[in-house]
Amino acid sequence: MNIWSYILKRVLLMLPTLFGVVAITFAVIQFVPGGPVEQALLEMKGRSGGGEASGGGASGYRGRQGIDEQRIEEIKKLYGFDKPPLERFGQMLKGFATFDLGQSFYHHADVWTLVKSKLPVSITIGLWTFFLTYLISVPLGIAKAVREGSRFDSLSSVVVLVGYSIPGFVLGVFLLVVFGGGSFLQWFPLRGLTSDNWATLSWFGKITDYLWHIALPVTASVAGAFAVTTMLTKNTFLEEIRKQYVLTARAKGLSERKVLYKHVFRNALIPLVTGFPAAFIGAFFAGSLLIETLFSLDGLGLLSYESVIRRDYPVVMGTLYLFTLIGLVVKLLGDLCYVWADPRVQFESLSK
Known part of the structure; x- marks a missing residue:
């Protein structure tokens, strides 16, 4: 096939x-x-x-x-x-x-137009969550695998597990109370992606204002997400390091760096690469409702929740249709990425 x-x-x-x-x-x-x-x-x-x-x-x-x-x-x-x-x-x-999702009962607007208007918020949180998660998790997981059993491995595991055990919305509440003008400091804004005077700011001011607004919601989103990826990276690297071909490469006199990055790296990254599409799309929607509600961000999560509460059935069905279709396509892309990362896998085995 x-x-x-x-x-x-x-x-x-x-x-x-x-x-x-x-x-x-x-x-x-x-x-x-x-x-x-x-x-x-x-x-x-x-x-x-x-x-x-x-x-x-x-x-x-x-x-x-x-x-x-x-x-x-x-x-x-x-x-x-x-x-x-x-x-x-x-x-x-x-x-x-024909991707005609109907008209919203509550907003009196085309559902597809509504979805597109909410995408910037969800894409912003999703992209930052996805990239920061992998930029932190993969290097940290490799370092933990190489230094397994060391003090660094133990201390970082405690930090990772603590971050995983705290739900994103709970961390978001804590960040708002401490840094968002709650009971202590007022370093970050409470709502929105930009300030009211954003249009009048210079390009540097716009970038600073944007980063200032997304700091807390992105931190709350990343905290739990990077723990799973870190431990997955560590475990896959450990599994590969203990295999026979690694011992053979070391016996031939190859340096530890060459063994790690030339032989182990590609095989160990297969589970991570195949999970890229799902993680990329999942970052847009997973937990977005609570984060968007908490930080008053008008995105897809909040739109879906409000449509259910208001019985706005065209929005409910339209967003469900889009999310399901995206999920199915992402699953297909994940399987194709698996074959791309490991040519030994054949399509006949995937279709069984």
Whole structure:
């Protein structure tokens, strides 16, 4: 099986997976109480909060009492709930096929436009988290493997495990309290990626202002992420160092540096290289909700959370579709990276 046949087979397998995820989520949504119709009726009655009926219709919902039936039908038509669920599901799939994700009930804007407007925040946190994690973790993991059992290895392991044991949002709260104007120092801003006067600053001032704003959220995101990568790097290097070919290379008189970087390095980095795509995309979304909420950053995590709370179903389904599609593509890229890093792996074995 050549590479193109393998890619085609994987893409064809993605389609039923993507369909299943979207179909199950759509079915669950039909039974979620307090849908957009019910919330609209509550607003009309001057009340707030969720309802007790299903997410799709207003039938049997006590919030409809005192509201004209024609008005209720107009609201249902406005949100598309005047059609049967299967018809709505079919229209949604047709739109997804052309990346038409629909219109947001709450924001009254195209879902794809909303996603693009939130991407800069998520990309900013994700890129910094990804690059800092690998820039710190890989060299640290190699150093720990080479110096296994030393005082450096023990002390760094304590630091790594402490960082791993503290959730990112807990560290974020601590950083805000200590350095963000809480109870102690006011060295860093509490919210946003830039200051209000960012447009009037010089290019150097803009860079400084930007780095000043992202210091705390990026620190909170990186703290837990780099621990896993560090220990993975250390363990993979230790496993390779103990193999027979390393002993043979040393017996031939090669220096420790050549043995490490010419022989061990490539084989040990295979698990890390194959995890690059997933780590790169995961840095954008993993834990982004809590970090974005804590530091008042208007990104994809906050958008997804608010859409669930407000029953903004087009945003829920649209973002779920995009995230699932990205996850499937990233999994495929991870497998291709594995073959690229280790040519001994054949596509037949990956497809089993």
